[in-house]
Amino acid sequence: MKLRLLHVLVITDIFCHMVLCTANSAHQEGQHIETNRRVKRAWVWNQITTLEEQTSIPYLIGTLYSTKLRKGSQYILEGEYADTLFKVKENTGDIYGYEKLDREKKAQYNLTALLVDMTTLKTLEPPEMFSIRLIDINDNAPIFTQKLYNVSVPEMSSTDVSVTTVTAVDPDDPTVAGHAKVTYKILQGYEHFKINEFTGQISTLRSDLDREKKANYEIIVQAKDSPGLSGGFSSSATVTIHLSDINDNFPIFTHKLYTFNVNEDLRVGDVVGKITVEDIDEPQNRIAKYTFMKSIFEQWFKIKSNEQTNEGIIYLTKPLNYESKNQFKMTIAVSDPLIDLQVAKQKMLNNSTEVIVNVLDVDEPPEFSKPFYLFKVKEDVKLKNIDYVSATDPDFAKRAVRYSAKTSKDDPIRVTNTGSVYVEKSLDRETNAWHNLTITAEEIDSPTKKASSVNVYIQVLDVNDNAPEFAEPYAPRVCENTASDLAILKISATDKDEMVPGMKFTYYSAEKENNFTVVDNHDNTANIIVKNGDFNRDVTKFYYLPIVISDNGVPSLSSTNTLTITVCKCNEEGEFTFCEEALKLAAVSASTIIIILCSLALILLCVLAAFLILRRMHNNGPLILVKNPAEIHEQLVTYDEEGGGEMDTNGYDVSVLNSVRRNMIRSKPDMEAYPNLYAQVQKPARNGDMFSVIEAKKDDADNDGEGLPYDTLHIFGYEGSESIVESLSSLESGSSDSEIDYDVLNEWGPRFKMLADLYGLEHLEDFPY
DSSP, X not given: OHHHHHHHHHHHHHHHHHXXXXXXXXXXXXXSTTSOSOOOOOOOOSEEEEESSOOSSSEEEEEOOOTTOOTTEEEEEEETTBTTTEEEOTTTOEEEEOSOOOTTTOOEEEEEEEEEETTTOOEEEEEEEEEEEEEOOSOOOXXXXXXXXXXXXXTTOOTTOEEEEOOEEOOSOTTSTTTTOEEEEEEEOTTTEEEOTTTOEEEESOSOOOTTTOOEEEEEEEEEESTTSSOOOEEEEEEEEEEEOOSOOXXXXXXXXXXXXXXXXXXXTSEEEEEEEEOOSOGGGOOOEEEESSGGGTTTEEEEEETTTTEEEEEEOSOOOTTTOOEEEEEEEEEXXXXXXXXXXXXXXXXXXXXXEEEEOOOOOOEESSSEEEEEEETTOOSEEEEEOOEEOOSTTOOOEEEXXXXXXXXXXXXXXXXXXXXXXXXXXXXXXXXXXXXXXXXSSOTTOOEXXXXXXXXXXOOSOSOOEESSOOOOEEEXXXXXXXXXXXXXXXXXXXXXXXXXXXXEESSOOSSEEEEEOSSSEEEEEESSOOOOTTTOSEEEEEEEEEEOSSSOOEEEEEEEEEEEEEOTTSOEEEOOOOOGGGGSBHHHHHHHHHHHHHHHHHHHHHHHHHHHHHHHOOGGGGSOGGGOOOOOOOOSSSOOGGGGGGGOOXXXXXXXXXXXXXXXXXOOSSOOSSOOOOOOSSHHHHHHHHHHHHHHHHTOSSSOOOOOHHHHSOOOTTOTTOOOOTTSTTOOOOOOOGGGGGGGOGGGHHHHHHHOHXXXXXXXX
């Protein structure tokens, strides 16, 4: 009320000032009207004020006045909202408002005042711009920037710890009597939190806020304007404060005693058991560390913490043995190394527990004395014990054990029931230098037949039982005019036996040297030297030099290797121009030559036997004709399934064909009462008619889209020895009786002479058929 009275007094003062100024101006104009001095502009305002939110429509805002006002003149408003929100009385200049105005929407309006002649509408004075400014009244409550606040603060925080700051904004004019000045107050929750009256900062009031007792607090904050004055407007907002967890609680065991029963064959790394603790802190702050208070059993067990479940998991680190120790008693403690002892709410309680692990007996398989066995034996031994394996029953029963191994008939290594490993056949290191087998030990009197296995590795030691030989198939060549004492080749040797350090080879000629000689270089190589040069190809094209190679093994072994040297034609630069290849057998050992010759003889005998059989078959006809034609029951039918053989002969009677071939008429055998696959064929009267019948049947079979092409030797291989159409099978249509002239082999050189002698026509008649 006081504020509104103040506004009225301000407006009245302004209005009186305008009236007095106008009167004084008129008086002065009357005194000097007859003078010729220029009269200055006399608009007596530039701003008018009025209160916002006036509801008595229309209401007076202010008055325009000019010193040039006279009869026949009027005031006019132009500009923003002229003649709508604001209107002026033409003769008095009073400005009225026609709508309720809100300063928070628009605080000032700009207009232009004109004084014009009513008749001519000519301006009597230049336009004057002025403004109407709204005076604020307290009509708005403070507004919070958020209606709901969600914030957090660590539990057990000390006092005066800032939580958050709330803010409220009042749209009223902050320069007028504290209309927009806001103060804050906590209406609910002030027992635990406080707020700064002017800034809105919320802080902790107590230091014992415990999340485990109460995790969330909801407080209500009020914002009010016009502090110190009666009335005013206010609003409120809700602030939810969450207490975030800290690590302030010790883990506590849920039981004072844990007992676990495990079998003695539990594998290392497996879980023995789990112990649990309670920690009311949130998972991210649960740091449970388990330790053995008595470390005597740490060599058998280890314990790890599971951060997700807060469990202590006990693992096995050393194999258990019921026979040696069947129970473990230990004490395990738990702690939280990261807990803040200054804020911990209780002392460390129930931080240890007793754990008993009972080992249960199981029937265990035999245990070998070694994880694996390595034996060595020379390759020339036979029926000799190499060594033995040993396994025992670890249980109290100490049952007897027998041994076995899975071996093939050709395996030279055997094992006895008592575990002895022996050689049954001679060994050959060059064939197999290692023999590996798995030996199984099984309890004899055990109902469970427990068994275990071990790997045995047998290394075959080398014995000098292989003679050295050429390292490669040498094929040296010399020119006809090669000079004497010229080295044409350096040879070396290899040995299938183990090439140990210190292995030496010696070389010498096995026969009396004529044209070439062997010179041992004493470094496991030898040079072939021309002894007598100037060779004549017309006389001798190849020279054979047998060389004996010996090793220094115990006993020493040697072999004779033949070196074939080819004499070639050369040009003046010593380049070979023409050489004939020597027999490939010349550069191999004598044993190899014998094996190759025997193989060739065997191949030739097989070829000869096959050739004789084919010739006999060609002269006497197909072997199938040995049978009586009456026994042949193949037929021209479409097979709807595989097989059948003689059971399918009911489909068609081939005796019709046989009767035609012999110009005989036979009675048709009785047939079962079901439709034939083919129409019965009328017996032709002449032999020539059979050709037409067969051609017709062939055409039917070829154009049968329902059936498969059964053009096989099984069905069409035989039509009779006197059939004028011969074979119907496409599989034999490519055969020919043409003879191959093998005599041409005589023209291919001496190397094909043997084949020409065997297959030439002039010699075939010497063989009996």
